[in-house]
Amino acid sequence: MHTTSRRGALFLGGAAALSVAARPRAASAQQVAAGSIVLPSLPYGFDANEPHIDAQTMQLHHGRHHAAYVAALNTALREHPQVSQQPIERILGSLGEMPEAIRTALRNNGGGHVNHLMFWEIMGGRGGAPTGELMQAVDRDLGGFEKMKTDFNAMGGRVFGSGWVFVTVDRDGKLALASKSNQDTPLMDNGRALIGNDVWEHAYYLKYNNRRSDYLNAWWNVVNWDRVAVRYAAAKAGTLTI
Ligand code: MN3
Secondary structure, rough: OOOOOHHHHHHHHHHHHHHHHOOHHHOOOOOOOOOOOOOOOOOOOOOOOOOOEEEEEHHHHHHHHHHHHHHHHHHHHHHHHHHHHHOOOHHHHOOOOOOHHHHHHHHHHHHHHHHHHHHHHOOOOOOOOOHHHHHHHHHHOOOOOHHHHHHHHHHHHHHHOEEEEEEEOOOOOOOHHHHHEEOOOOOOOOOEEEEEOOHHHHHHHHOOOOOOHHHHHHHHHHHHHHHHHHHHHHHOOOOOOO
16 A cells, blocks of 8 residues: 555565574574674655654664664674574563673663564554454453553653553454563563554654653554554464564
């Protein structure tokens, strides 16, 4: 429906390829060097979310903030090839088993990487509402679309300092709201984010200053529900990696 769909598919493929390439059995053909996680390009232009999220914020957010998480993640992985061969979702789902020397770096920067991959993936749309099976789940589990948005925005407003607000999804397709501090992610609970909004000030301060609630309200206008539906189907199929 949008011209971005093909680029979106490539972007999704990039995220999936990260996990596949990181598995030891797949490493022989295309050996993945330790510390070689790459920052994918956005699946749309920096101005795709205007006027709700300005192009400069998108550019800085992707090119500086997300890039910094990727760089720091690679630095942490460089000396730990046995960790770098594992899919990022497995690393984040078993942080307690990770080398103590890099555990905090993995948590902050691995979390930052996957949270932003998900975030870019589900934006670039024109808002509206979910349809079909996903809308039925919203009605069933979250009291309907309007209540979901109201509760999500309220939860996002209550995050003290920096963090995220999510709708999580399990293998049965059940939805729930959750918030996390810093770059923590539902992957750390072996859950999955269906959608999430970044409430770090870097996500909105240039345009909204300290008016986080205005940003939270406006953000729904750029959600791409077609891509969210793909994530929902993947979650139910057990193939949603991050
Ligand atoms: Mn951010």
